[in-house]
Amino acid sequence: MTRYTVPVALGIAAIALWQWAVSHYDVPVFVLPSPAAIRPAFVENFSSLMESLWVTLRITWLAFGLAVVGGLALAVAFSQSRTAEMALYPYAVVLQVTPVLAIAPLILIWTGYEHVERAAVIIALIVAFFPVLSNATLGLRSVDPGLLDLFRLYGASRWQVLWRLQLPGALPHIMAGMKISGGLALIGAVVAEFVAGSGAATGLAWRITEAGNRLEIPKMFAALGLLAAVGVANFYALTFLEWLVLHRWHESAREREG
Amino acid sequence: MNMLLALSAVSKTFDNGVQAIARLDLAVAAGEFVSLVGPSGCGKSTALRIIAGLAAPSSGTVAFPDGRPGIGFVFQEPTLMPWAGALANARLALDLKGVPRAEADERAMRALRRAGLKGFEKAYPRELSGGMKMRVSVARAIAAGPRLLLMDEPFAALDELSRQALNDDLLALAREDNMTVIFVTHSVFESAYLSSRVLVMTPRPGRVAAEIKLSPPPLRDVSYRLTQAFADGARKVQAALKDATEAAA
Numbered sequence: 001m002t003r004y005t006v007p008v009a010l011g012i013a014a015i016a017l018w019q020w021a022v023s024h025y026d027v028p029v030f031v032l033p034s035p036a037a038i039r040p041a042f043v044e045n046f047s048s049l050m051e052s053l054w055v056t057l058r059i060t061w062l063a064f065g066l067a068v069v070g071g072l073a074l075a076v077a078f079s080q081s082r083t084a085e086m087a088l089y090p091y092a093v094v095l096q097v098t099p100v101l102a103i104a105p106l107i108l109i110w111t112g113y114e115h116v117e118r119a120a121v122i123i124a125l126i127v128a129f130f131p132v133l134s135n136a137t138l139g140l141r142s143v144d145p146g147l148l149d150l151f152r153l154y155g156a157s158r159w160q161v162l163w164r165l166q167l168p169g170a171l172p173h174i175m176a177g178m179k180i181s182g183g184l185a186l187i188g189a190v191v192a193e194f195v196a197g198s199g200a201a202t203g204l205a206w207r208i209t210e211a212g213n214r215l216e217i218p219k220m221f222a223a224l225g226l227l228a229a230v231g232v233a234n235f236y237a238l239t240f241l242e243w244l245v246l247h248r249w250h251e252s253a254r255e256r257e258g
Numbered sequence: 259m260n261m262l263l264a265l266s267a268v269s270k271t272f273d274n275g276v277q278a279i280a281r282l283d284l285a286v287a288a289g290e291f292v293s294l295v296g297p298s299g300c301g302k303s304t305a306l307r308i309i310a311g312l313a314a315p316s317s318g319t320v321a322f323p324d325g326r327p328g329i330g331f332v333f334q335e336p337t338l339m340p341w342a343g344a345l346a347n348a349r350l351a352l353d354l355k356g357v358p359r360a361e362a363d364e365r366a367m368r369a370l371r372r373a374g375l376k377g378f379e380k381a382y383p384r385e386l387s388g389g390m391k392m393r394v395s396v397a398r399a400i401a402a403g404p405r406l407l408l409m410d411e412p413f414a415a416l417d418e419l420s421r422q423a424l425n426d427d428l429l430a431l432a433r434e435d436n437m438t439v440i441f442v443t444h445s446v447f448e449s450a451y452l453s454s455r456v457l458v459m460t461p462r463p464g465r466v467a468a469e470i471k472l473s474p475p476p477l478r479d480v481s482y483r484l485t486q487a488f489a490d491g492a493r494k495v496q497a498a499l500k501d502a503t504e505a506a507a
Contacts (some may be wrong), residue, residue: 102338144337146333146337147333147337147339148309149307149310149312149331149333150337150350150398151333151354152312153310153311153312153329153331154350154351154354154402155354155355156354163351164354165339168339168341168342169339169341171341222280248342248382249340249341249342249383249384250341251383251384
């Protein structure tokens with residue numbers, strides 16, 4: 001129980017302190033709005049915020065899904081062919097280490113400003129791709145040598161080794177990569193919208209920019225809070241998925257005894 | 259008796275230049291229980307891997323006069339798939355050979371029962387004790403009905419009582435299935451209890467230094483461990499081991 005009550009109590013205390021400090025020190029609303037001032041901003045802009053939330057979510061999830069499928073597919077290809085890995089891995093690293101902010105404008109130009117969403121998906125995909133790839137590659141390679149011997153002794157095909165040994169063994173690594181990618185996909189989506197600036201962008205990041213330009217600080221906070229909530233929800237959804245997949249057998253999911 | 263396996267002048271030198279075994283000759287008849295005893299690093303495990311076809315000898319030949327038998331292998335560690343239950347682990351060889359699921363389940367279930375794990379079919383490895391994990395490993399090795407069972411210090415990590423229980427169960431399984439067993443161990447007592455023949459190996463590079471023939475009763479239990487015959491066997495193995503290591507030093 002304390003796992004939930006302690007952080008929730010801390011959050012409530014922090015919000016109360018925030019409320020008290022803003023009114024006590026008379027902080028102007030355009031610097032730091034009080035929680036009480038953010039609430040109406042959230043309620044008044046509820047429908048536009050939800051619309052924007054949906055846009056951001058769509059980009060994030062699509063990019064995340066593509067990153068998982070693509071990262072896994074490439075990792076499997078690497079595990080099957082050393083040549084493929086040697087040839088492609090350095091370029092995956094280049095894609096990863098080049099700051100996405102620097103590539104984003106180019107991608108926008110290529111997709112066209114009328115397809116901001118498309119550009120955003122590509123940018124978020126670039127950011128989210130690498131953790132799945134590198135973790136899955138590591139996992140597929142970390143096979144128990146004794147089990148591999150047994151598979152060989154029983155004449156297992158490559159396909160059987162991949163499907164029955166490498167992939168299940170890599171699941172903990174794959175899940176870890178997916179959890180990182182889930183967060184990065186959201187960051188990528190937001191970055192893409194910021195870079196797109198105006199135009200056809202309508203996600204939460206654009207709401208923040210727009211509200212900032214108009215000095216509607218409470219609305220900024222409302223959108224920001226939503227973004228944080230989305231990030232947390234994604235993270236816990238993936239943590240739950242990880243638990244579903246691993247809890248029967250993996251040590252990481254074992255409940256501490258005693 | 260029919261010769262099952264013959265190694266002649268098998269040597270193995272690893273890529274790093276270490277010579278694990280040198281001109282090892284070994285003939286095993288069908289139905290024998292042969293133990294390889296020797297100090298760490300005498301190439302016992304390498305010899306097993308070569309017999310199993312998991313490693314190639316640098317020189318020499320491995321022959322199976324009656325054709326290559328089905329082989330079961332038990333490692334020092336249980337080496338189970340942690341994501342699979344006991345039944346799925348025991349079924350591995352059958353699954354990989356494409357045996358239909360229903361039949362594979364039945365045979366794996368029987369193997370688990372014979373290895374003393376009735377009722378634990380669904381348990382995951384992490385839910386089992388060290389001895390039970392080793393029993394799953396044994397069940398997996400016998401599930402496909404091998405004629406040759408290779409065991410690489412399988413019970414070394416277990417407590418004495420679990421080890422003795424597994425020794426007895428192994429003897430029963432080998433007798434019932436008429437399996438030939440090649441058993442690698444560090445333990446003088448284990449080799450003297452289990453084997454019809456003990457081969458004592460020299461330190462690296464491993465060769466057979468002495469051969470001790472034993473004739474334990476076919477059915478034996480803990481009371482055999484108290485007999486003079488067992489003590490004599492253990493003494494002979496110990497003496498040969500002492501000679502082999504001292505000669506090398």
